[in-house]
Amino acid sequence: MDDDQLLYEGKAKSVFRTNVAGELRVVFRDDITAFNGGKKDILAGKGAYNARVSAFFFEYLEKNGIPTHFIRMEDERTMIVRELTMIPLEVIARNVAAGSIVKKFPFTEGQRIDPPVIVTDYKDDEHGDPSINDDLIIALGFLSPDDLREVRETTLKINTLLKDFFTKAGIELVDFKIEFGRSGDTICLGDEISMDSMRLWDLATGESLDKDVYRFGKGDVLSAYGRVVDKILQEN
Ligand SMILES: Nc1ncnc2c1ncn2[C@@H]1O[C@H](COP(=O)(O)OP(=O)(O)OP(=O)(O)O)[C@@H](O)[C@H]1O
Ligand SMILES: [Mg+2]
Structure with a gap:
């Protein structure tokens, strides 16, 4: 299986395959958009902030009995998740x-x-x-x-x-x-x-x-x- 194959590029995140079956890599980009893409900018550091907060809450929710896709952070803007x-x-x-x-x-x-x-x-x-x-x-x-x-x-x-x-x-x-x-x-x-x-x-x-x-x-x-x-x- 191709490592790093881009599966999907959304407005703020990119989703890649990894070389592990069933695991995906989600990269939180610095793009910010509003009004269904009508307003767009790049704010350096925004992706890392969102990744950090997301990881924090996925762990918090898991601890409280909510199943989530979160597996681990790979770097400050990259999350490894279970493919859903x-x-x-x-x-x-x-x-x-x-x-x-x-x-x-x-x-x-x-x-x-x-x-x-x-x-x-x-x-x-x-x-x-x-x-x-x-x-x-x-x-x-x-x-x-x-x-x-x-x-x-x-x-x-x-x-x-x-x-x-x-x-x-x-x-x-x-x-x-x-x-x-x-x-x-x-x-x-x-x-x-x-x-x-x-x-x-x-x-x-x-x-x-x-x-x-x-x-x-x-x-x-x-x-x-x-x-x-x-x-x-x-x-x-
Ligand atoms: N664990 C997962 N497995 C498979 N796909 C996922 C998983 N988690 C999120 N996704 C999908 O990955 C994509 C993330 O892209 P992103 O949020 O950037 O864009 P979008 O949802 O298409 O657009 P927007 O959020 O701007 O409305 C979404 O389509 C989301 O549904
Ligand atoms: Mg989205």
């Missing part, structure tokens, strides 16, 4: 209303959502990642009813674990997006958990510490991402 058959869904948990949910529904920005809500989008850039509901997920064969329940329960558990951790670190977990895949019969958490995939607000100041800083030109993106890394390491 990805389920083409973006599973989003929301604790506070912000972003697209405020545009689509009569929530006000910053409104608390308790109990949290989980929504799902069909992961398909060509169709603009449209929202999808449970019946469609089952009709399209993405998940059985039992697996759908499991994904929902696992997402709620991940939300509680992440929210508790972030609160201690002085950060509000507003929302996050995750992706799952299958390894044999096990549904594992895949992809990333990073400042590109979560919305994080500083509990003291309300400042954004995530990709919204980039989306809306709210300040220095790298220093916001770096602050999350510092707060996480301090808390740990």
Whole structure:
């Protein structure tokens, strides 16, 4: 088998085969994009920040009983993961209303959502990642009813674990997006958990510490991402 064969180049990560069957190499690049690729830049060091935070949370979640694809870090921006058959869904948990949910529904920005809500989008850039509901997920064969329940329960558990951790670190977990895949019969958490995939607000100041800083030109993106890394390491 070809080592280093590029399997997939996404907007922020590149996925390669390794010479070990069933293991992939995920490289977190310094590219940052928003608005489905409409805004693009390269920020030196951003990939390493996201890789570090992702690795940290994959280990934290594993310790708390959530199966993930994480195996080990190879270098500061490169993660070795278990190859999954990805389920083409973006599973989003929301604790506070912000972003697209405020545009689509009569929530006000910053409104608390308790109990949290989980929504799902069909992961398909060509169709603009449209929202999808449970019946469609089952009709399209993405998940059985039992697996759908499991994904929902696992997402709620991940939300509680992440929210508790972030609160201690002085950060509000507003929302996050995750992706799952299958390894044999096990549904594992895949992809990333990073400042590109979560919305994080500083509990003291309300400042954004995530990709919204980039989306809306709210300040220095790298220093916001770096602050999350510092707060996480301090808390740990
Ligand atoms: N363990 C895994 N096995 C197989 N594929 C994976 C695994 N983890 C993540 N992936 C896939 O790897 C790709 C990572 O690419 P990346 O996140 O850069 O781009 P994207 O998801 O296509 O676009 P974007 O995130 O910008 O919407 C995604 O398609 C993701 O679903
Ligand atoms: Mg992605």
